[in-house]
Amino acid sequence: MREVVAEFERPVMLYSIGKDSSVLLRLAQKAFYPGPIPFPLLHIDTTYKFREMIEFRDHYTREVGARLIVHTNEEAIAEGTQPFVVGTQRCCGALKTKALLDGLAAGGFDAAFGGARRDEERSRAKERILSLRDANGQWDPKNQRPELWHLLNGRVQKGESIRAFPLSNWTEIDVWSYIHVEHIPVVPLYFAKEREVIVRGESLIALEQPFVPMMPGEKAQRVMCRMRSLGCSPCTGAVRSTADTVPKIIEELIVAKNSERQLRIIDHDQDGSMELKKREGYF
């Protein structure tokens, strides 16, 4: 983080409100202490995030004293973009990728921190710590700069930018262990509680948005569950769980059989879908 702040003019932190963002925020507090965090946070709000996420975002960023910028693709929302009308690929494209690129351009940011980890998904395993994006914010996985030792090459041409991933080498268990020892606050959705959901195969879908369609025979039920990964409420499934504390979550992960992004519908909409989204500018 210090390297990026030293070498770039206008860095920003992409703040997604999830556990990884909470960890990034703590690392930023530590890296620049006793000074303040020297960059703003940017949240791309699709307006379909869980209510509890937004409450947490507003409360916690104020407490930390960080400057928060919220950017939404208002035009797409006004047109009625939502996953059950236009499909998940176009919905993500408009509300996440396009909104992110517009948000970065609006702030003139030349470097953006993200909480992505290489253990999350196989195209992310190929990602650099400093990842170059061209003037359109796009990723070219075949033309990446070698990263040797801890020497990061942050040089960009005019118009290009980089995404910086300080948590590249962390695993999901590392993140939770750090949250535990550092007592870092996270969104309560990560902890098990009885919630109103519909059960669809392996997925438990939350009923926050009125437009989530019910299949024949489906009805809302109360299930003890938690979120392992946070996204938009219609596209992020909960898992059955009784883990209501951080140590219990860590215990659950050690015996887990499925990966954390399993219930992220957007990862499975086509083969290599994360790679395609990343090429277009998603982080």
Add this chain to the structure above:
Amino acid sequence: MSGLLRICTAGSVDDGKSTLIGRLLYDSRSVYEDQVSSVQKASKNRTAGPIDFSLFTDGLRAEREQGITIDVAYRYFATARRKFILADTPGHEQYTRNMATGASTADVAILLVDARNGVRPQSRRHARIARLLGITDFVLAVNKMDLMEFDRGVFDQICDEFAEALHGARLHPIPMSALHGDNVITRSERTPWFEGRSLLEYLETVDVERSQHGKPFRFPVQLVLRPDHNFRGYAGQIVSGTISAGDAVTVWPSGRTTRVARIVTWDGDIDQARSPMSVTLTLEDEIDISRGDLIATGDVEVGQRFRADVVWMDERPLDPSRVYLLKHSTRTVTAEVDHALVLNQIGSVTVSTARPILFDRYSENRSTGGFILIDPKTNFTACAGMISESLGRHAATSARPSAAERIARLARASGSHDEAVEAVRKALEALLT
């Protein structure tokens, strides 16, 4: 024994490297069921048995289509005894640079050889790069032994050849079938003549010397933190050694000495810190320090000329008449190199920098002995370098004048001010393109 082991893998195309890693992840239960089912779905498109283990690691669509690994992939797994970070690097020659990337932070290299082919030039080359980047512990995984009926003679011959190529390194050879799992997690019944440890047993127990605590203190300054008039701190990561409040230190390149006043962290001041901690130091005396300077104890080489072993990683060849950017620790300077190299070539060169850098020999300290060269036109990371010998600040000047000298001569030789400006402008442009 350290809790974390960093591994890199190397081998030629089709030696079965990705298959071995997939097997390691799968058998050590580090792959989740949803990832297995997505791979089972995809396996039907190819001809590699019931589960194609390489699909766990070949993350890019182009890789899955061509059935080869293009780029370094990092994998994370853990057993009850140890945590592992594994850099899976490509075997294809055009991606050799990624092999160097994987090796630069690794403790152990796994060299994969196809038992049917023996030692190929590409295997030797990878071994050489890994050795150059400072790796001393090697696993020689002789794979596809099932296709050679687990013949001991084949195995012994490959081991002998490699022992020669890796003179001075510690070598742990294992006869293996990654596809069927022989000697990967547990010892195989099909190699009763093999008395060594299986791959996982070896990785769990190998003792690597990685601790940098005992070495001289090195602290490259990343940032000067001045939140208000009362506080002036130097933020950085301790790359080697240990430091306590009150210790005497020298600031380079100025050479001024002072003492550490405080070691500041977000969790409060601490009395002692050691590598690889990131901290902020305050000093007793006011000294002019900026990013790129080094706070250290003991002898440091301060110089503008040195010998280095380099791996050239750019398709554009190294051009001795051009100026490159050299990044070393937190300092970036312009530099020239004495002779040409092409993509994937390894060589020993003399480097001259415009401003002094503060270094150790790579064999003594990877962090203060390694550097990269960046092409100022494309910004591509063109070269990995390892400093082998200082040539002294005032050592015999090279036969060829430096770029700065050449430009100064051009300016002096010009008839008028305008001519001089034009000559210098052209010379600079030529240097940078």
